[in-house]
Structures are given as structure tokens and as C-alpha cells.
Amino acid sequence: MTPSETAVATSLDELCINTVRTLAMDAVQKAESGHPGAPMALAPLAYLLFTRHIKHNPADPSWPDRDRFVLSNGHASMLLYSVLYLTGYDLSLEEIKNFRQWGSKTPGHPEHGHTPGVETTTGPLGQGFGNAIGMAVAEAHLAATFNKADNRIVDHFTWFICSDGDLMEGLSQEAASFAGHQKLGRLIGFYDDNNITIDGSTDLAYSDDVAKRFAAYGWHVHRVADVNDLGTLESAIAACKAETGRPSLVIVKTHIGCGSPNRHDSAKAHGEALGAEEVDLSKKNLGWPTLEKFWVPEEALAHWRTARERGAAAHDQWRRQLIAYAKAHPNEAKEFSRRVVQRDLPAGWQASLPTFTKENGSVATRAASGTVLNAIGSRIPELFGGSADLTPSNNTLIKEAGTFSAENRAGRYVHYGVREHAMAAMMNGMALHGGMIPYGGTFLIFSDYMRPSVRLAALMGVHVVYVYTHDSIGLGEDGPTHQPIEHLSALRAIPNMTVIRPADSAEVVEAWRVALTHKTGPVALALTRQKLAFIDRAALGSKAEDAANGGYVIAECRCAKPEVVLLASGSEVAIALAAQERLHEESDICARVVSMPCHEIFAQKPIEYRNAVLPPNVKRVAIEAAHPMSWYRWVGIDGAVVGLERFGASAPYEAIYKGLGITAEAVVQAVKRVLGR
Numbered sequence: 001m002t003p004s005e006t007a008v009a010t011s012l013d014e015l016c017i018n019t020v021r022t023l024a025m026d027a028v029q030k031a032e033s034g035h036p037g038a039p040m041a042l043a044p045l046a047y048l049l050f051t052r053h054i055k056h057n058p059a060d061p062s063w064p065d066r067d068r069f070v071l072s073n074g075h076a077s078m079l080l081y082s083v084l085y086l087t088g089y090d091l092s093l094e095e096i097k098n099f100r101q102w103g104s105k106t107p108g109h110p111e112h113g114h115t116p117g118v119e120t121t122t123g124p125l126g127q128g129f130g131n132a133i134g135m136a137v138a139e140a141h142l143a144a145t146f147n148k149a150d151n152r153i154v155d156h157f158t159w160f161i162c163s164d165g166d167l168m169e170g171l172s173q174e175a176a177s178f179a180g181h182q183k184l185g186r187l188i189g190f191y192d193d194n195n196i197t198i199d200g201s202t203d204l205a206y207s208d209d210v211a212k213r214f215a216a217y218g219w220h221v222h223r224v225a226d227v228n229d230l231g232t233l234e235s236a237i238a239a240c241k242a243e244t245g246r247p248s249l250v251i252v253k254t255h256i257g258c259g260s261p262n263r264h265d266s267a268k269a270h271g272e273a274l275g276a277e278e279v280d281l282s283k284k285n286l287g288w289p290t291l292e293k294f295w296v297p298e299e300a301l302a303h304w305r306t307a308r309e310r311g312a313a314a315h316d317q318w319r320r321q322l323i324a325y326a327k328a329h330p331n332e333a334k335e336f337s338r339r340v341v342q343r344d345l346p347a348g349w350q351a352s353l354p355t356f357t358k359e360n361g362s363v364a365t366r367a368a369s370g371t372v373l374n375a376i377g378s379r380i381p382e383l384f385g386g387s388a389d390l391t392p393s394n395n396t397l398i399k400e401a402g403t404f405s406a407e408n409r410a411g412r413y414v415h416y417g418v419r420e421h422a423m424a425a426m427m428n429g430m431a432l433h434g435g436m437i438p439y440g441g442t443f444l445i446f447s448d449y450m451r452p453s454v455r456l457a458a459l460m461g462v463h464v465v466y467v468y469t470h471d472s473i474g475l476g477e478d479g480p481t482h483q484p485i486e487h488l489s490a491l492r493a494i495p496n497m498t499v500i501r502p503a504d505s506a507e508v509v510e511a512w513r514v515a516l517t518h519k520t521g522p523v524a525l526a527l528t529r530q531k532l533a534f535i536d537r538a539a540l541g542s543k544a545e546d547a548a549n550g551g552y553v554i555a556e557c558r559c560a561k562p563e564v565v566l567l568a569s570g571s572e573v574a575i576a577l578a579a580q581e582r583l584h585e586e587s588d589i590c591a592r593v594v595s596m597p598c599h600e601i602f603a604q605k606p607i608e609y610r611n612a613v614l615p616p617n618v619k620r621v622a623i624e625a626a627h628p629m630s631w632y633r634w635v636g637i638d639g640a641v642v643g644l645e646r647f648g649a650s651a652p653y654e655a656i657y658k659g660l661g662i663t664a665e666a667v668v669q670a671v672k673r674v675l676g677r
Helices: 012-031 037-053 074-087 093-097 127-146 164-168 170-182 210-217 230-242 276-285 298-304 306-328 330-342 365-376 420-433 444-460 487-492 505-517 544-549 572-587 599-603 607-613 629-635 653-659 664-675
Strands: 068-071 158-163 187-193 220-224 248-253 383-387 413-415 437-443 465-469 498-500 523-526 552-555 564-568 591-595 619-623 640-642
Touching (some): 012 093, 012 298, 037 187, 074 093, 127 164, 127 170, 127 187, 127 330, 127 444, 164 187, 298 306, 420 437, 444 487, 444 523, 498 505, 564 572, 564 629, 564 664, 599 629, 629 640, 640 664
Parallel strands (some): 187 248, 465 523, 564 591, 619 640
């Protein structure tokens, strides 16, 4: 059916908006799965943003000075997919028709790196909200670092849309408080205020005064009574762009399922297809052809596609700025290219890594980590980090970096406050933005508070570093509430996650070397509170550099062939070495000791290397002051793990290790059981 055969919208704006609505209806109906209501409601806002305000170039989604847009309520993915297709990104109408199907570029929730134009993976509510704030931090910091009075090569906004579900999640409260405190004026958000949740009306569980809440955080707040009132919406957007001293939130009243006669303002429009009959009724209500699915009016497509011309012109202007910048400031331009465009580490940075010896190396691994950070901090200016109010405990401060604040955007150390979840979500946003390598510190036990964002970091493969200190019962007197037990296994279970637990200061150096060069996913460093003795590898015939292999022979047995292999990480490597001595002296059992700081890296090594370290026919015993789960992969059904399947205790750490049986004697007994002695 052609436009001449049915009544169509007479306004070009309305035609463009209804194109989004009908694409969303058709895609969800064809998939028989998805969320049509929010895209139908938010179509006017998306239309204004992507055709008039957001600085973007569909021909180059990775242009460094583009505006960033985050759809935090990722269940409304068809809103974003429709807009990306209509504005001319590399996303075809066939992909829209293939919504939520195997191998398509239009999965159920937006996925970074999978669909051109998708800035971050969203869906778990609140995550995109935090990501957007991290992106705004990155823009502010890079602008302060590189911009000159005569040339602003970093000059863009971060935009986001969020839902009532996003604002119910605690993460949004942490992140919004941080953003207001930091006065992130180039951050503009829109709250989709539709009064609907899956269960029904929001007043079943939610009665916040959002305007007062965000005003209390220090945000600039606007209200728009009807998202379909483009003039009022336009004025609100302009006011937010003009407000540079505070982040902005526009509370936009919308109607879920807008255009649907029987699903308008209904919870049934939230998370299920409208149904074929209701789709037809909705299209008739919008003046739309009903027989042809996925119909895109030529006039609407042509108008949407003007975004390509506008984006190309803005991009070209920025290129000219960059050329002028390079002529006037060649050193800064080279550094900008390295950090933001190429994302390479600076040449020669590894020469700054410290060397630990018997004289200076018997320290807690958290202290060694702080030494490494301060040694390389000036050589790697993209290192941008902080701590969730545990700076002196985590040893995360780079002393010469300065504090990032509303008054000092060039500072590189962030005081996140007690906001672990927001810290992790913002770190994801910073890494996605580019130009910085974010790191963040807290106790390993509090990785629980960060886990949703950590998981998404792994899913997206972003380059972030977690500095997790107080990694075991070795933290001592603070007791079981602060002593991680299951956390190492839980983190190791996340696909694409790299967990490194160094045995001493020398392995800490290698851990940071890996953390900075490993760019395909997050890296977690698990570090001790208690001092660890420096391991004299020269006397043992091994090298700390081999820790980069994930696992290596740190101490060979004294005979031609080991009878057993002892595996350990972190502080328990010393226990394994002590057990090796006792086995030899007391029972004449030859044991090899393997330090395995990183299971994930070792698992990726060639089978020949793994077999050389862990001979297939030699029995194994692992030792770790944590839950044994992740070690059974390496010891097999005929091996053993000396670990913990209970909570810790409050006492000096030496007493806890003894009381809970994480000792050389316990390892000796486990070896004898495994060998049948």
C-alpha cells in the first residue's frame, strides 16, 4: 500500500515520529518479543535529539568529538535501533526486521561493539545512567587537559534517557549524587515519566518527587508536560545546553504505547508485543498503512537522513580544528592522537616500573601496588583513578596527579565516596569514552557492590582495572564481615574477566604490566593487607616475569620428577613453599610449587606450556585462603584443595590462618592423602 492509498500524517515532524513508532511495533510483533511501549512514547524526544541536537556522524560512529548518547532503559532498544537506521548508520532495515534473532545487529538490549552507534551495553537498569556520568567525567577531564583558548578539540555533550526503573535502582542515586557534586554541566538527561512499570502503576512502589530529589543533588531540573509538545521540549533542551555549571535532568511526561487505542498508558505495552490486531488499530489511529509491514515513508527517511549531512559538516569542521591545533600545538596534538585516537600506551613506559629486592620487597602487595602506581603515574597520564573512600587503605593515590574536581578538571585522582557501584559504572563510561585508563580501588569484599558493572565491563571488553585490597582472611581483626571467601571464585567465573592475585611485590609489578597491556576486558588485582615476604626467585631458579603467563614453576622439586604439584596464589604461595620443604625433609616427597596468580591467562596458554607446568600424570594440591571452587579445574578429581568453605573470624591474621587450617601442615596432610601415604 502506498501513501496515496491511505490517510497519512500531514506534518513532516509527525511523519518522522510515527515512523519510529510503527517500526517499533512491527519489529516487536514480528519477534513476538520485546518492549514496544517506551519507543512509541519516546519517539518525539529521539526525533528532536538526533535530528537537531546530538552532534554525531552516522558515517563514523567512533569520531572522538561526537556527542555520546546512552539509552539507559535499554529494554526500549527499538527506539535506538530505529533512530540509528533512519539517520543512516550501518544498520539496515533488514536488521530491524531481524530484531532479537540469532546473529542480528539488533539484539534485545543494546550491545556496545555489536551495533554501530551503540555507545554502551544497557538493559540492567541504572547501568547506563552511571555510564553516562563516567562519559561526562571523561569529556571534562580531556577538555581540561587538551583544550586551548583558541581551539577546543574536546567539546561535546553526553545525553541519556532513563526510566523510572533506572531511578529506583540504588546505582542511579549514587551516580546522580556524584554528578551533582562534580557540577558536570555537559551532562543532559531525560527522565521518561510514564507512571508505568511491569507490575502496573508506579505508585505501587514509587512515589519519589524526582524534581526535588535531583535539585537536592545539585542538578538543573526542567519539566515538560507532554513529550509530543515539540516546542516546549525544544526550549527545555536549549535551556539545558545553556546551563554549564550543573548537570541537567528534563522530566518528560510520556504515554507508554502512545498511538495504540487499547495499550495507551497500559502496563501491557511495556514488555510484550501489542498483538497483530492492536498493531493494525494503532497504525490506523496514526494514519498509517496497515498491509505493508516496516513501511518507511520516503519523505520521512529523507528528512531523518539529513542528520548525515549535518554530522559530516560538524565532523569536517572538527577535522579542520584538529589540523589547526596540530600546527599550533604539535606536542599536545601528538599526545591527543596517542591517547584518544590510537589508544596506545606511551613509548618506554615500562622502564619506569620499579624493581623489588630482598631489601625493599617484603611489603604488603597493596603497598607494592601503590609504589608501582606512583612510579608509572607520570609516564602514563591516561591513568585516571580513585577509591571508594579507602584511599590510604587501597594505596591508589598517585601523589602528583592532583584531584579531579569541579575546580580542577585536569586532576587525575577521583574521590568517589562510598559509592562502589557508581564507581564501577562510571569507570565503564570513562573507558568507553576513550582517552583514559580508569582504575578504582576498594576492598575485595565490596566487589559484591560492584558486580553488575564488573560483569558488564567483561561483557563489553572494556579496559578498566580494579584494585581490590584486603583480599583474604589475612586482613585479620576486622572479621568475617570484611573477609572475602567466595569472591575470587565468583570473579573468576565471569567470562572475559582477568583476576590476578600476586604472591609478592615482584609479582605485583608483573600484575600491573599485564593490567595496562591487557585491553580486551577488565583486570582485577587482588592484594593483601598483611605484609608478605619477598620471594628470592634467584635462589629458587625462577623469574617473576613468568607470572605474566598466569602460572609458572616458582620452585622445582629436588628430584628428577615431582610426585606432586602444589598450586597457590597470593599469600598462600609462601605456605606452599614451606610445605614443599616439610614434605622433602619429613617424608621424602618431592613437590613442585607453581605460583598461579591468574587462572584466566594460564588457561589461554598453549597446551604444551600448561602441561610443562602441570604434568598431566602428576597429582596436584592447591592452596588458597578462599573458597576452593575455582581450583578444582586445575587439581582434577584425584587432587585436593586446601581452602575455606566457611566464613572467617576476628583475630590477628596469623591466628586465623592457624585456626582455619590454612597452613603448611594442612597442605602436607592433604598431599599424603592424595598420594595414599
